[in-house]
Amino acid sequence: MEFSILPVTPFQQNATLMWCERTRRAAIIDPGGEADRILERVRALDLQPEQILLTHGHLDHIGAAGEIAQRTGLPIIGPHAEDAFLFKALPGQCEMFGFPPIAPFTPTRWLEDGEILEIGEQRLEAIHCPGHTPGHMVFVDRDARLAQVGDVLFRGSIGRTDFPRGNHRQLIESIQQRLFALGDDIRFIPGHGPMSSLGEERHSNPFVRG
Numbered sequence: 001m002e003f004s005i006l007p008v009t010p011f012q013q014n015a016t017l018m019w020c021e022r023t024r025r026a027a028i029i030d031p032g033g034e035a036d037r038i039l040e041r042v043r044a045l046d047l048q049p050e051q052i053l054l055t056h057g058h059l060d061h062i063g064a065a066g067e068i069a070q071r072t073g074l075p076i077i078g079p080h081a082e083d084a085f086l087f088k089a090l091p092g093q094c095e096m097f098g099f100p101p102i103a104p105f106t107p108t109r110w111l112e113d114g115e116i117l118e119i120g121e122q123r124l125e126a127i128h129c130p131g132h133t134p135g136h137m138v139f140v141d142r143d144a145r146l147a148q149v150g151d152v153l154f155r156g157s158i159g160r161t162d163f164p165r166g167n168h169r170q171l172i173e174s175i176q177q178r179l180f181a182l183g184d185d186i187r188f189i190p191g192h193g194p195m196s197s198l199g200e201e202r203h204s205n206p207f208v209r210g
Contacts, residue, residue, distance in 0.1 A: 001122045001144040005189060006041055009033035009099075011060040016148055016189055018141075019047050020120025027119050028068060029053045029139065029148050030191065033099075035064040035071070053117065053124075054078045054107065055150030056136040057086030058163070059093040061191060066105045075108035077117065080128050083135030084110075085165070111137050129178050131171025132159030140182060147188040147198075153179060155196040158207040175201075175208050 004017045009032050017038075019026035026047040031038050042049055049072065052065050056079045069076050086093070090104045113128035117139070124139045132151045136159075139148040151159040153175055161168040179186075184199025201208065 001119070001141045001146055003146070003189065004041060004045060005195075006038060007192075008037065009060055009063065011192065013060040013192055014189055015064075017041060017045065017047060017049075018119060018122075018124070018139075018148070019045070020122045023120035024048050025050050025120035027051050027053050027117070027124070028074070030055055030061040030150065031064040031068050032060040033063040035067045038064060038068065039071070049074055050119070051117070052076045053139060053148075055138065055148065055191065056133040057083035058133065058151070059090065059097060059099060059102070061150065062087070062090075063099065063102060066102065069108075076105075077107060077109055078111040078126065079107075079133075079137040080112070080130075080135035081110040082130065083133050086133065086135075110135075127178055129174035131161060131167050131169075131174045133163070134165050134167070134170075136174075138179065140186070142182075145183070145186050147179075147182065147186050149179065149188045149190055151191040153188065153198075153201060153205075153208075154190045154192065155194050155201070156205055158205070159191075172208060180208075 013032040016029040026049045111126045115126045117124040127138045186198045
């Protein structure tokens with residue numbers, strides 16, 4: 001699996017393109033804003049996007065999903081249905097953070113834990129990791145040893161749990177029992193900031209170490 005990370009919006013959220021190197025078929029993951037920049041990166045890389053994948057329902061991760069879907073006809077897949085309340089609250093999220101209004105929308109389909117998503121000849125496993133939001137999903141390519149973890153885990157930090165329906169205990173359990181079980185050699189793309197590995201965070205991240 002190949003990938004390209006494009007930080008967008010004032011939140012510098014990592015919108016990510018993942019694609020199969022042989023077929024150039026791609027997924028747009030967490031397009032939080034700046035649809036034109038994201039689609040220009042798609043064109044520059046000569047990709048054939050087939051789906052929009054969302055890790056969770058916060059504005060900075062879904063802000064451009066509806067626009068890109070409307071312009072391209074791509075389906076919006078994920079997150080888990082437990083995040084449906086966040087999609088309904090999009091106008092309020094925009095007002096709270098000073099963003100232009102975005103109409104509520106519903107993904108083409110919600111995801112369940114363990115579903116397999118195909119990107120060309122590559123496969124992503126969807127893993128339910130609640131805590132930051134109740135419906136947060138993580139996408140893992142076990143063959144490439146690569147994961148997109150959204151706002152569950154960061155280099156040296158973890159996701160916030162002070163937003164509506166955040167749960168600190170669930171977040172720690174998701175990291176320790178679901179993510180770390182994937183193996184220390186998994187590299188991950190977080191929702192914000194630089195990449196790291198699960199092994200590095202398991203050994204040095206002060207929020208989850210031990």
